[in-house]
Amino acid sequence: MNKIQLTVNGSAIEPTVEPRTHLADVLRDQLDLTGTHLGCEHGVCGACTLLLDGAPARSCITLAVACAGAAVTTIEGLDEDEIAAELRVAFTREHALQCGYCTPGMIMSARDLVLRLDHADEHAIRVGLSGNLCRCTGYAGIVRAVSAVIAARRQRGIAAVIGAGRTSLGPVGSQPGAIAAAASPARPAATGIKRSGDLALGSLDPSEVMPAKSFDASFTVNAAPEQVFALFGQPKTLAACFPGATITDLPAPDRIEGAISVAIGPLSAVFRGSARIDRNAADLSGRLIGTGRDRRSRTSTSGQISWRMLPIDEGRATRVALAIGYSLSGPLAQIARDGLVRDLASRITTTFAQNCDRHLNGTAGPTETPEPQRLNALALLLDVARKRLTGLAQRLRGP
Known part of the structure; x- marks a missing residue:
């Protein structure tokens, strides 16, 4: 038995292994990192x-003892990786996965191509992915997804990295000083991994947040459009009106950092993240672009919310038209069906509108802001289920 030193997803470990043990077995059997498939x-x-x-x-063919001193990154280590996040969205959008068994390895190889290729060349992508077999998709969707991410990043001015950051030849895992190069627990330097949360908020733009789903919504507030627009420029007050939202920092007038707490029965999630707000006083419109992550469930989300204030009732009231786009990845995404998300968004929007209305019409007092409210998704789910069952019963009864 041999004790070796590894850095796995940014954490230093010292597993004891037999000389014949493969790295995949160490990861799966000793560390429970089962995202690496065999x-x-x-x-x-x-x-x-x-x-x-x-x-x-x-x-599966790399001996663990041959990796002593190496930095290992598994699919679990890419939860907050910027490139992997874009690939997950693109894979979903282009229908690039079915059973999903090959997907972790495919994402790893695709990430390397996104780093290395100067432009989206279909032949180069197919050659680069030729070592990853898929029995479901026919590869067309996979190639489209990788090509889209490469093209989008190059259009944003993110240049290819020559050799994907490799500085020496030889078997991977054999370079000296790998542990020192990967000393940061948050991001192994040798891998070039960049956490989405490490992005400068000022650099967030619509091309960096690619929603997988979108829908429209609206609500009415009994106040003039100019008043509602002014409220949307007060992040702390606006967050207090939104169920479950809190502001932790305002590093700049157009930048916010905060969290949204969600309770689903005994389960709870806290999505912490950052956002940028753009406002256009000329047409009373604006947009929020942000990302967030719940560390406990390892679920990530990103999205955009655009709004426009439209006068109604001769300008005494306002209809706020919303365009909402979002992406959700991770365990909690399994329950986020499109129809359910829209129903929940409708209920949340109603509560938000009521809170805004109370604040603008003086119910909260001239200087007082509403108390932050916890978003209880279970109550919302039950109400949605009740309404759906009622609608089904009405349809079954007929006219």
Whole structure:
């Protein structure tokens, strides 16, 4: 038995392994990192692909003892990675996954291509992914997804990284000083991984947040459009009106950092993140662009909310028209069906509108802001279910 030193997803560990033990078995059996899948176990199918010192490698044929001193990044280590987040959205949008067994390894190889390729070349992408086999999709959606991410990043001025950051030749995992290079627990430097949360808020723009789903909504407030628009320029007051939202910092007039707390029965989630607000006083419109993550469930979200104030009742009231786009990835995304999200958004919007109305019409007092409210998703779900059952019963009864 041998004790070796590894840095796995930014954490230093010292597993004890037999000389014949493969790296994939150490990750799955000792560390419970089962996102690294085992398929052929001959280094052919690519399902076990991960990053060793920033380079893709087959963990099913890589001996663990040969990786002593290396920085290992598994699919779990890409939860907050900027490129992986864009790939997950693109894979969903382009229908690039079905059973999902090959997807972790495919994302690892695709991430390397996004880093290296100067432009979205279909032939180069197909060659780069030729070591990752998929029995479901036919590859067309995968190629489109990778191509879209490369093209979008190059259009935003993010240049390709020559050699994907590799500075020396030789087997991955064999470079000296890998532990020191990956000393940061948040982001192994050798892999070039950039957490989405590390993005400068001032750089957030619509092209960096690519919603997978979108829908429209609206609500009415008994106040003039100019008053409602002014309220939307007061982040702390606005957050207090929104169920479950809190502001933790205002680093700039157009930047906010905060959290949204959600309770679903005994389960709870706190999405912490950051956003940028753009406002246009000329047409009383604006937009919020942000990202957030619940560390406990490892669920991430990103999205945009655009609004416009439209006068009604001869300008004495306002209809706020909303365009909402969002992406959700992680365990909690499993319950986020489109219809359910829209129903919940409708209920949340109603509560938000009522709170805004009370504040603008003096119910909260001239200087007092509403108390922050916790978003109880279970109550909202039950109400949505009740309304749906009522509607179903009415349809079954007929006219």
